Amino acid sequence: MKPAAFAWERPDSLPALLARLAETPAGVKLIAGGQSLGPMLNLRLVEPALILDITGVPELRTARVEGDTLVLGACVTHADIEDGRVADLTGGALRRVAAAIAYRPVRNRGTVGGSLVHADPAADWVSALTALGAEVEIAGRTGRRTLPVERFVTGALSVALGADEILVAVRVPALPAGAAWGYVKHCAKIGEFAHAIGAVRLEPGADRGRAVIGAVEGPPVLLADARPLFGGRIGADFAARFDPRVADQALREAGMADAVERHIHVTVLGRAVAAAAAPDPRANTLPEAA
Secondary structure, rough: OOOOEEEEOOOOHHHHHHHHHHOOOEEEEEEEEOOOHHHHHHHHOOOOOOOEEEEHHHHHHHEEEEEEEEEEEEEHHHHHHHHOOOOOOOOOOHHHHHHOOOHHHHHOEHHHHHHHHHHOOOOOOHHHHHHHEEEEEEEOOEEEEEEEEEHEEEEEEEOOOOOEEEEEEEEEEEEOOOOOOEEEEEEEEOOOOEEEEEEEEEHHHHHHHEEEOOOOOOOOOEOOHHHHHHHHOOOOOHHHHHHHHHHHHHHHHHOOOOOHHHHHHHHHHHHHHHHHHOOOOOHEEEEEEO
């Protein structure tokens, strides 16, 4: 099947893009890498009247460091991160997440902003950037605003983005010295979307951390204060103190009724905790096949 007919435009600046977006009818879609929109067009799951190609906007294709924050333009590709063409203030965590996304042809074209806006619950960046405490920067005709990723992703394939707004950048805080990072996803086979994701960002020295259970039916389940997972404190022995019952209860409260499904997600989170306790915890990102 081929797409229904549509118009195609490629604005060359952010003001021009925002102006065109504000003028267009409801049937408009933005495209960057096209790894999600392309198949949807071919299957006619979407039939836009106009597609705006945002890759012509230089601001969206650049990355920069602002103090202890990495600012990734929305059109930075997974391969840009994997290959080290942009800075990584997370001790390799971003690079390892990017390298485990799907297959190399997808990583060559797919973008970090596109992945977040599509908001597939099983997508890596949705869970990983939530765990890292990242924010998104949103632009519209009336100005800019920022949101934490956990507030931006409101549901499966649903984000807090107005009809005349676009995601322009992702702001990722540095991992401080001594921080521990673990990210594990469970797939039917390597390269496929995950059936369960676990991610943790822990700072034993500061007794704080975040934990995420992803690839659920809605937005990731976030424990913004991960201390209850470890008996009330995050110390150097956090891996030994991990309590799966707390994670199971969080999933119950999120509406996951199936005990087997909860067990899989809790097990994957536990493996992410174990990965964070490995000798080089800030570089751990482990995909696994069933």
